[in-house]
Amino acid sequence: MSETPYTWRKPPFIGNPGIRWAVYLGVLAYFLWVGATMPIDWGRVADGFGRAQRIFGGAFPPSFERSGLLIDGFLESLKIAILATAGGVLLSIPISFMAARNVAPLPIYYLGRFVIIVARSFHPVIVAIIFVKAVGFGPFAGVLTLIVYSIGFVAKMLAERIEEIDFGQVEAMRAAGAPFFSTVVYAIFPQIMPRQIGLTIYQLDSNLRASAVVGIVGAGGIGATLANAFGRYDYDFALAITIVIVGVILISEGISGQIRKRIG
């Protein structure tokens, strides 16, 4: 038996020293190359500071003069969010059943998963651009966009909840000779209902936030008002809109958090 050692070093992350150093040098070289080839014009950065100062200077104090326009924009955003949440959640329920492995046959399961993946793969802004092209400017495009966005989230989370249910309750209904939809209503709905309500409230909150973003690309609501204000260099009005958006989102997040805590 050799001498008991006094020193110990953590084994390196990459065992082979040749590969280890090659990776380190490669990463370093890549960053140097990116830094050297990216066209960063320091003159324009300096100009930007001046321009930013002009914008912020123009924005203070925020102007609530055209509050009628602001309120209209906001009410439209709220309508978009509520309609999209209702439509999205209603569509999410059948899709989530299709996408739950324990209740859907394999081909339907793949179809359900495919719908969810497609709905999730694009950012709402990209979906909004497509719908604005398809149905024109305005809140309808916003509603369609947020329905897709809602399906991507609600159907996925609900499908996961369905996969976690206690299947014994379903077996009990089957053993009693219950038809398919009666089984779903009696053995599955009661188990997923609390999650369903929580997701709906969260999605309403989330859609309200997203409706401000998709409005910028022309899908109506407060985002459209904000984009117009910027376009007309009304920075003080834009700041007023921004303040209201932040305020409303804070309030809606507080309320939805409280409700979701209560229904636990």
Added chain:
Amino acid sequence: MLKITGLVKRYGGGDAVLKNLDLTIEGESVVSIIGSSGAGKSTLLRCINRLVEPTSGSIELNGIELTRLRGRNLRAARRKIGMVFQGFNLVDRLTVMENVQSGRLGYISTWAAIMRRYPKEDIRRAYELMERVGIAHYANTRADQLSGGERQRVGVVRALMQNPEILLADEPTASLDPKTSEQIMGLLRDLAGELKLPVLINIHNVAEAKEYTDRIVGMRYGRIIFDDKPTSLDQEAMDHIYSGSPHADRSEDLRKAS
């Protein structure tokens, strides 16, 4: 009359869980099935109402062949087979009345089920049965508020609401304390007598099997190796049923095969 002949169940490509099993239950007898875990008791019960698909063989209930039924006919046959579960399998978030009425789902339309518009005679029967087992005052209580013994009573009433021609009980007392367990076994025996209903009970507790049932079927590794009156179940028979392990039995089969 329930008549099982040549029943085989094989999961995947492995060894059969049930091996060419024959069993006949006549009249209104209370029959218990005993045997160590993995002997195939649960699989046998679940083959009868097709929660598990039998691989081959025949199961006949009062003249109807169950193994080949599909869709509507299968549901109609299942209505005639009540089942009581080890874990109760109640819908926790629904009231006791809704749980009890869920035994009638095979008889009423989905719309009536959703709207909770139960037929008058079903409501009356539910109250009668709940009264009989002592849970009538819980009609509007959520099922998850009840104790284990009360929950299993709901499970029994739900099964009886089906107006079954046979009652299957898959370890109905395994999740209960000894005293409650005896109450439930007594209840099953008494109800079988009152409703003239044959009852088939999987059970681990041999003392309860002897006390509350008319006939004991002993299973070991997919075969019935004992079938007689409780008084004939002596130590030797017990040792035979419970000795060894599924693994040992399997290797024995292999030796025989080679």
